[in-house]
Amino acid sequence: MTTATIDPNQHDRFVLKQRFRLVINQYGFSLPESEDRTFCFVEQRRFKFKEDIRFYGDDSKQHELLRIKARQRFDPRATYDVTTPDSVRVGGIQKVFGASLLRSTYALSDAGGAEVARAREKNLAVALLRRLVGFVPYLDNVADWLPIPYDFEFRSGERVIGTHSRRRFQWRDVYDIDMSADTGRSVDRRLVLALAVGMDALQAR
Numbered sequence: 759m760t761t762a763t764i765d766p767n768q769h770d771r772f773v774l775k776q777r778f779r780l781v782i783n784q785y786g787f788s789l790p791e792s793e794d795r796t797f798c799f800v801e802q803r804r805f806k807f808k809e810d811i812r813f814y815g816d817d818s819k820q821h822e823l824l825r826i827k828a829r830q831r832f833d834p835r836a837t838y839d840v841t842t843p844d845s846v847r848v849g850g851i852q853k854v855f856g857a858s859l860l861r862s863t864y865a866l867s868d869a870g871g872a873e874v875a876r877a878r879e880k881n882l883a884v885a886l887l888r889r890l891v892g893f894v895p896y897l898d899n900v901a902d903w904l905p906i907p908y909d910f911e912f913r914s915g916e917r918v919i920g921t922h923s924r925r926r927f928q929w930r931d932v933y934d935i936d937m938s939a940d941t942g943r944s945v946d947r948r949l950v951l952a953l954a955v956g957m958d959a960l961q962a963r
Contacts, residue, residue: 763815764789764797766947770938774954776931783959786817787951790934798823798951802959809838811955824848826952840952849874849949851956862910864957866949875919875945877953880909910957912937914944922954931958 766772773793777784787798799819802811809828815821822843829837836853850867854876857863861879868874912920920937935954937947 766798766951767943769947770936770940772935772947772951772954774931774933774935774951774958776958778930783811784817785955785958800955802955809959811952811959813951813955824948824952826851826956838952838956840949848952849946851949851953854878862957864953866912866945866953868946868949875912875914877910877912877920877922877957880911880921912940912945912950914940919944920950922957933958 769789771790773788773790775786775788775793777786781803783800783802785800786796787800788794788796796816799814799817800811801814801819802809809826811826812819812822813824815823825841825843826838827841829839836851838851840848840850842848847869849869850871852865852867854863854865857878863876863878865873866875866877908924910922911918912922919940920935923934925932925934933954935950937945937950
């Protein structure tokens with residue numbers, strides 16, 4: 759079900775739901791007060807060497823909103839540009855390689871390339887547990903079904919300006935995103951939505 763055009767920059771809280779598909783990643787964004795009404799549909803074909811994820815107004819894919827594009831193949835720093843369909847830069851996402859060895863960390867930059875925030879796994883102990891599970895034979899194949907939190911904080915310096923939390927005991931990935939602490943709106947909400955999809959799709963969750 760779709761709804762009228764919604765400007766993400768007029769809102770602080772979002773719900774992201776993954777859809778079950780075999781050879782393609784699909785997602786829908788909604789607002790918490792109307793979870794059955796999707797205002798943004800996202801699609802990414804799996805097994806692509808150079809990522810290209812498209813955001814649309816609905817699943818008819820008639821009105822494209824955003825794109826996530828990898829800068830180069832096999833980049834350990836995982837650098838992505840977020841643009842409008844006509845290639846106007848919204849911002850960038852870059853995996854912070856060193857910090858991500860312990861817990862996944864992403865740097866967000868604005869349209870001019872200046873870093874505006876970082877998103878990192880909220881709990882170091884949980885992050886290490888997730889990595890440990892991934893090394894256990896057979897258990898790594900069902901790791902995503904375990905009730906291990908996959909929660910992030912958005913930080914501007916040492917100040918927490920937002921949260922990204924995975925709902926527990928769900929058959930599909932569902933995330934609650936809350937940027938209400940970013941009262942100055944220092945982070946473009948379109949960039950927040952792009953990162954939310956990227957953290958799921960680009961890590962093959």
